[in-house]
Amino acid sequence: MKRVNVKRLCVMGVLIAAAMLFSYVESLVPVFLPIPGVRLGLANIVVLLALLMFKPGEAFLIGFIRVLLSGILFGNPFSLAMSCSGFLLSFLVMYIFKRSDKFSIPGISIAGGMFHNVAQLLCARIILSSYGIMIYMFPLCVVGCITGCINGFICKMIFERTDKHDWISEG
Amino acid sequence: MKKNDYILIGILLILSLAVSLSVFLKGHASEASVVVIAVDGNAVGTYSLREDREIPIDNEYGHNLIVISDGKVFIGESDCDGRDCIAMGRISKGGDRIVCLPHRLEVYIKGGDGVDTVAY
Numbered sequence: 001m002k003r004v005n006v007k008r009l010c011v012m013g014v015l016i017a018a019a020m021l022f023s024y025v026e027s028l029v030p031v032f033l034p035i036p037g038v039r040l041g042l043a044n045i046v047v048l049l050a051l052l053m054f055k056p057g058e059a060f061l062i063g064f065i066r067v068l069l070s071g072i073l074f075g076n077p078f079s080l081a082m083s084c085s086g087f088l089l090s091f092l093v094m095y096i097f098k099r100s101d102k103f104s105i106p107g108i109s110i111a112g113g114m115f116h117n118v119a120q121l122l123c124a125r126i127i128l129s130s131y132g133i134m135i136y137m138f139p140l141c142v143v144g145c146i147t148g149c150i151n152g153f154i155c156k157m158i159f160e161r162t163d164k165h166d167w168i169s170e171g
Numbered sequence: 172m173k174k175n176d177y178i179l180i181g182i183l184l185i186l187s188l189a190v191s192l193s194v195f196l197k198g199h200a201s202e203a204s205v206v207v208i209a210v211d212g213n214a215v216g217t218y219s220l221r222e223d224r225e226i227p228i229d230n231e232y233g234h235n236l237i238v239i240s241d242g243k244v245f246i247g248e249s250d251c252d253g254r255d256c257i258a259m260g261r262i263s264k265g266g267d268r269i270v271c272l273p274h275r276l277e278v279y280i281k282g283g284d285g286v287d288t289v290a291y
Contacts, residue, residue: 102173102175103175103179104172104173104175104176106176107175110176110180111179114183114187118187134190134191135194135195136191137191137194138187138190139191141183141188142187145180145183
């Protein structure tokens with residue numbers, strides 16, 4: 001039987017809770033931009049952190065459960081579909097970029113932030129079946145770049161100051 | 172931040188700009204391009220707003236001449252009483268409409284892919 005690493009499990013649970021808290025807190029922060037659907041994406045800090053510290057599958061689980069739970073608790077089916085698509089693509093992109101080992105943490109975060117918005121826009125395009133909405137591509141990518149940059153540097157600071165061994169070691 | 176990061180950001184931003192620009196330009200070309208002429212509520216013809224032409228409509232109600240020129244539509248001639256349809260001038264945007272009530276005539280422009288508001 002596969003041994004369950006309790007410490008790891010606990011840290012994952014805490015990370016999910018932290019990510020959910022972030023996505024709740026940022027829903028309270030108003031963004032004064034004339035573009036619909038712009039958010040800070042603070043929860044991405046946690047997902048990226050998990051991606052750096054845990055196995056890809058575990059990081060995916062943390063992010064996916066976060067999206068599912070906060071979608072059910074604070075959102076509606078529409079927003080759930082949007083954030084789900086955003087998460088899936090941004091996670092995939094961040095995973096690929098992290099594996100390539102050619103990019104820094106802020107770089108990975110920026111790519112994730114941009115592709116999150118790209119996926120959401122594509123999702124909105126399908127739901128609304130409107131091609132004209134694609135005009136938001138550039139502003140949303142600029143926003144994704146800025147928020148991704150902020151999140152990336154926060155994530156980098158946390159990552160550098162954390163005792164990795166203590167987080168994920170056996171025992 | 173590494174050099175790769177800046178290259179990546181640059182490429183992604185240029186790509187997204189290209190998408191937005193193409194939609195912007197295409198939107199302007201495709202928006203509101205179809206003119207529909209209806210008599211008694213039934214469409215009798217659809218025409219492109221891009222091609223200049225004159226369309227005479229003659230039926231039991233009377234005579235109208237609908238003119239499409241320079242991306243605008245107007246009624247050039249009408250033998251109705253009030254000539255309100257001529258006074259309504261030129262229309263060019265999706266949803267715009269000219270009506271000649273005595274002749275049961277409607278001329279309107281079918282909107283393109285116009286998004287007024289999107290609620291998230």
